[in-house]
Amino acid sequence: MNAVLNVSGYKFARIDDPQALQQSLLARAAERRLKGTILLAHEGINLFLAGAQADVDALLALVRAQPGLQDFEAKRSWSGAQPFRKLLVKVKPEIIRMNHPAIAPQDGRAPAVDAHTVRRWLDQGHDDDGRPVVTLDTRNAFEVDYGTFDGAVDWRLHKFSDFPDALQAHKADLEGKTVVSFCTGGIRCEKAALVMREAGLEHVWQLEGGILKYFEQEGGAHFHGSCFVFDEREALDAGLQPLLKSPD
Template sequence: MSAVLNIAAYKFVSFDDREALREAWLAQARERGLLGTILLAPEGVNLFLAGDEGGVRGFLALLRADPRLADLEVKESWSAQQPFRKMLVRLKGEIIRMDHPMIRPEDGSAPAVDAATLARWLDAGHDDEGRPLVLLDTRNGFEVDHGAFEGALDWRLSKFTEFPQRLREHRAELEGHTVVSYCTGGIRCEKAALLMREEGMDHVYQLDGGILKYFETVGGRHYQGRCFVFDEREALDQHLAP
């Protein structure tokens, strides 16, 4: 029986009290027996945690008690074993590094398409306006090698900071299409979609919640392989099982 609840979540929101939050969150997570990583940056929070259900839900209640995180959305999965070895809360410059300071998702998110809508578009081969569809994988190449959406563009990124340059090199591939960027949990594809919007591209969306939310909502339709995750489970199948 799977007894360990795994959660992944992020939110772009300004934090000017990161040091105090770091100490408080680390203490509370350890008190509840949780392991994983929380990244805190001026632009927001990104977390991957695992533990018994009571401990995880108690910690989530603590986070959501902060008005800035009241609407924090979480992706859940279960495992038989604890996939993390330590509990870390780290202060970072960005919760996902892009080295493009004008991209501030808190100032306005790119339009998102939910999992059910994307699956329907993929079934049809086009969006609701009949425009041809392109899926753009914003993950690193080694992640893509574990699995990806059928026919998705893979620019063989070795790190996310390469995305702006790759976009300039490959933009012609995207012209005339509805573009849906996707990633593991939503954070990279949100920044990628905002950059494409900033570059003047229309009909650009992010996959809301990434691959993990897609698996949780519609399963593995139009997806081949597994989804790489950054813990000892390595990759999850369409049932969110290791």
């Protein structure tokens, strides 16, 4: 029986005192016997947690009680066992490292496109203005090897902070096209879309909620393989079921 609720989510928002929030979230998560990782920075929060539904919901309520995080959303899936070994709550310089200080998603995000629209664009072979659509995978190469959108651009990134340099090397290939950046849950493709817009590309979108939200809303259409996740489930298929089955 799948009794463990798994949640993942992020939000770029100004957090004035991430150290104080760290202590508060750590205490609540430990009290509720949750496991996983919460990353905090002045730019926002990024979390992956699992536990009993009531306990997870209690932690999410505390997150949403913080200024700027009232509309924090978390993607939900279920598993038969706890996929995390321990609980970590850390304060970092960035909730997703890019080493590109000019990019500040907490001050305004790039335009997002929902899963249904992306599927429709891919079905018809172009966007609503007739431009060719490019899906750009912003994940690391080993993640892409588990699965990606059919025909997606893959720059074989070793780490996400390689993205700005890779963009400069390949920018010309994206000129005049509609670019949809995507990643696991949305956090990397959000920063990537801002970097591309800063570089002068006009028609850039981020896939709202990433691959996991796409799976939830559109299944595996135009996607081949599974989506790597950073826990003991290893990867999820288009039905959000783990590649590695847990014993009941």
